[in-house]
Amino acid sequence: MAQVAINWVQQNYLSLIMALLIFFIGKWIANLLTKGFAKLLSKAKVEDILINFLSGIVKTLLLIFVAVAALSELGVQTTSLVALIGAAGIAVGLALKDSLQNFASGVMLIIFRPFKAGDFVEAGGASGTVERIAIFSTTMRTPDNKEIIIPNGNIYGEKIVNFSARATRRVDMVFGIGYDDDLKKAKTVLTDLINSDERILKDPAPVIAVSELGDSSVNFIVRPWVNSSDYWAVYWDTHERVKLKFDEEGISIPYPQMDVHLDKV
Incomplete structure (x- = not known):
């Protein structure tokens, strides 16, 4: 077996040298092309994770091409090999259909x-x-x-x-008062509470208005604008302050009630 290999090398040493040159020079060129491709993507401000992934794919395809060229120089019939690689690629693509969909979506999200x-x-x-x-x-x-x-x-x-895409957000709140309560007083209380909160922006101006005459309450919409980072703090604090201030001013906050009448037969 060793003798057969030695004889083959003696008969094909020129082809072997050419194949090795094709492989190593081709590998060096593939690395250069891959680095150049990565630099182009980097200049286009593509995410690093996508640059690394696409560069890996490009490098793999180039190395496959180099390997096929080197084998062809040695006299290996590469037509069937290329067909086999193509068939394997199709089979893998079908088997990983969902993964490829996730990959394509990931590329779109990153871009x-x-x-x-x-x-x-x-x-x-x-x-x-x-x-x-x-x-x-x-x-x-x-x-x-x-x-x-x-x-x-x-x-x-x-x-x-x-929810973080914009620097500011509007806080949408609804507060109800009883029909017997002073409407103007309640609106003044709400306005003072909103204006006294330093986290609430002056522009756009907050909206405080009667939005609905409900079944058991008169409802105010309160819609101030805040920095996105202050959204939940303002939302929670405002509800607490409104309840305490309404209690202090004698303004009721109705809740659903049901009157049940029993008829004696």
């Missing part, structure tokens, strides 16, 4: 950036703070510190609500 790490979003049937955007999935952390991993296909194929 178009509907959200970034640190944003609080509602996407893929879940809500939370985005911790990591990977090629196949996105990891979020819920307010109660649970980790959710969502396939990117589920995210990109549905509605995405980004």
Whole structure:
């Protein structure tokens, strides 16, 4: 067996040298092309994770091409090999159809950036703070510190609500008073409470108005604007302050009631 190999090398040493030159020079060129491709993506401000992934794919394809060229120089019939690689690629593609969908969605998420790490979003049937955007999935952390991993296909194929995309948000609140209470006094109390909160923005101006004459209450809408980071603090604090101030001013906050009449037969 060793003698056969030695004889083959003696008869084909020129082809062997050429094949090795093709492989090593081709590998060197493939590395240069891959680095150049990565630099182009970097200048286009593509995310690092996508640059690394696409560069890996490009490098693998180039190395396959170099290997086929080197084998062809040695006299190996590469036609059937190329067909085999193509068939394997199709089979893998069909087997990984869902994964490829997640990959494509991940690429779109990274390129178009509907959200970034640190944003609080509602996407893929879940809500939370985005911790990591990977090629196949996105990891979020819920307010109660649970980790959710969502396939990117589920995210990109549905509605995405980004609560952190804008610097400011409007806080929508509704407060009801009784029909016997002083309407103007209640509106003045609400206006003073909103204006005294330094976290509430002056522009756009807050809206305080009667929105509905309900079944058991007169309802005010209170809609101030705040910085996004202050949203929940203002929401919770305002509800507490309104309840305390209404109690102090003798303004009632009605709750649903039902009168039951029993007829004696």
